[in-house]
Amino acid sequence: xxxxxxxxDNVESAHEYLRLLSEAMLEARRDIEGDIATQPGxxxxxxxxxxxxxLYKLDKLEQHIMASRRVLNDLRMLRRLLLQERSQDxxxxxx
Numbered sequence: 570x571x572x573x574x575x576x577x578d579n580v581e582s583a584h585e586y587l588r589l590l591s592e593a594m595l596e597a598r599r600d601i602e603g604d605i606a607t608q609p610g611x612x613x614x615x616x617x618x619x620x621x622x623x624l625y626k627l628d629k630l631e632q633h634i635m636a637s638r639r640v641l642n643d644l645r646m647l648r649r650l651l652l653q654e655r656s657q658d659x660x661x662x663x664x
Contacts, residue, residue, distance in 0.1 A: 580641055580644050580648065583641055584638060584645065587637055588638070590634055591634055594627055597627060598627050601623050602624070604620055605620045608620070
């Protein structure tokens with residue numbers, strides 16, 4: 570990617586960005602689950618409650634990211650089909 574490109578210049582780069590975001594969310598989930606496991610429950614109930622809320626929000630975000638990745642996959646497939654049709658239309662026809 571050059572200096573003028575953004576992660577959303579094309580479908581492939583947007584899909585890659587969402588893949589990387591999914592990996593980061595998985596790592597964050599592991600960290601939060603580890604924090605919950607090591608917290609003494611009786612001494613920090615509000616902290617554990619907050620960490621569980623973070624897990625819930627990460628889960629919701631993960632669902633949205635997965636849905637977005639599926640849409641991007643569909644768009645990539647449709648673009649390939651359209652480009653293939655276009656290339657077939659420009660080929661000379663023999664009779």
